[in-house]
């Protein structure tokens with residue numbers, strides 16, 4: 863069972879929101895005593911996924927949560943947009959495939975950096991990406 867200790871919902875509409883979301887994620891990771899590597903990992907992943915919402919879906923939102931399993935704390939980020947959906951999820955997750963002219967490493971990199979990673983996407987409906995990062999044991 864995972865408890866949600868605190869929850870913050872942030873809109874992702876303009877470039878400046880990337881900085882705001884990134885800063886909030888780092889703040890929560892530090893508050894919940896994730897180690898510096900885990901803090902950097904969640905901060906980087908959140909930053910990439912926020913950018914994806916903005917660039918590929920034209921905006922959306924993220925819910926940042928402090929979570930606990932009773933022994934450890936973690937940070938969870940759930941991104942939601944109503945953009946076009948990810949056309950080829952398998953390719954997008956493999957890495958190095960971008961429909962814009964960027965690196966195509968945001969999604970695959972975020973998956974690698976997270977302890978848990980989930981994506982749901984539907985063409986013409988939108989995309990939800992959820993990641994978790996936990997304190998070390």
Ligand SMILES: Nc1ncnc2c1ncn2[C@@H]1O[C@H](COP(=O)(O)OP(=O)(O)O)[C@@H](O)[C@H]1O
Nearest residue numbers: 914918947948954960961964965966967968969
């Ligand atoms: N929220 C999203 N909505 C629609 N498509 C997305 C979204 N996030 C990622 N994608 C698709 O997945 C591809 C890979 O994403 P990513 O690895 O972050 O690379 P990049 O952003 O550099 O293109 C993107 O090029 C885009 O086609």
Ligand SMILES: [Mg+2]
Nearest residue numbers: 910914968969
């Ligand atoms: Mg990207």
